Amino acid sequence: TQLLEQSPQFLSIQEGENLTVYCNSSSVFSSLQWYRQEPGEGPVLLVTVVTGGEVKKLKRLTFQFGDARKDSSLHITAAQPGDTGLYLCAGVAGANNLFFGTGTRLTVIP
Amino acid sequence: ETGVTQTPRHLVMGMTNKKSLKCEQHLGHNAMYWYKQSAKKPLELMFVYNFKEQTENNSVPSRFSPECPNSSHLFLHLHTLQPEDSALYLCASSQNTGRGYTFGSGTRLTVV
Numbered sequence: 334t335q336l337l338e339q340s341p342q343f344l345s346i347q348e349g350e351n352l353t354v355y356c357n358s359s360s361v362f363s364s365l366q367w368y369r370q371e372p373g374e375g376p377v378l379l380v381t382v383v384t385g386g387e388v389k390k391l392k393r394l395t396f397q398f399g400d401a402r403k404d405s406s407l408h409i410t411a412a413q414p415g416d417t418g419l420y421l422c423a424g425v426a427g428a429n430n431l432f433f434g435t436g437t438r439l440t441v442i443p
Numbered sequence: 444e445t446g447v448t449q450t451p452r453h454l455v456m457g458m459t460n461k462k463s464l465k466c467e468q469h470l471g472h473n474a475m476y477w478y479k480q481s482a483k484k485p486l487e488l489m490f491v492y493n494f495k496e497q498t499e500n501n502s503v504p505s506r507f508s509p510e511c512p513n514s515s516h517l518f519l520h521l522h523t524l525q526p527e528d529s530a531l532y533l534c535a536s537s538q539n540t541g542r543g544y545t546f547g548s549g550t551r552l553t554v555v
Contacts (some may be wrong), residue, residue, distance in 0.1 A: 337485070349553075366543060366544075373549075374548050375535070375547050375548050376502070376533075376546050377546070378544060378545070381543050390469075421486070430488060430490070430491060432475075433478075433485045434485060435485050436485065
């Protein structure tokens with residue numbers, strides 16, 4: 334099992350603020366994915382990053398894969414209440430299996 | 444419509460019961476997965492099927508028995524479960540292993 338630690342575990346911010354979520358591991362991953370999960374639903378894929386140092390933007394969300402492919406970050410600009418949810422990073426390793434991080438629960442207060 | 448449908452959405456069962464969870468995907472994917480999501484723990488990979496063949500059994504107790512009759516359907520048969528097995532059971536599919544997953548909405552299982 335590959336351990337992926339996310340920080341912070343919980344985050345509560347006001348609408349319009351910026352935030353960054355971190356995903357760290359001692360293992361190297363061939364790619365890394367970010368998901369968002371809302372209550373009562375399964376996780377939904379947001380992005381996949383493959384190359385070390387890669388940066389991808391999805392509207393107000395910016396994802397970065399670390400140069401060594403061991404860590405990643407998710408930055409949200411001007412957070413909205415609709416961004417509320419559980420954010421999960423997941424790394425691909427071994428026999429192409431996906432290992433999930435510990436999760437960051439974000440609450441954006443209107 | 445997520446493309447991956449899980450039934451039932453909620454299930455309460457006694458420790459002596461036998462029940463089955465069902466997952467169906469309409470995406471033409473080749474790989475299907477069962478994950479367990481418990482409070483305060485990361486999603487745990489349970490089983491992987493690739494082209495209907497089981498390629499991963501992540502040390503799951505034998506009281507959980509998967510079945511994949513074809514590449515579109517996946518079952519998880521449950522028997523003599525324990526209260527600590529109560530969790531959200533998520534099914535997912537992907538085009539190939541290692542690609543982005545599409546998850547179902549999950550089955551919330553409570554063992555009493």
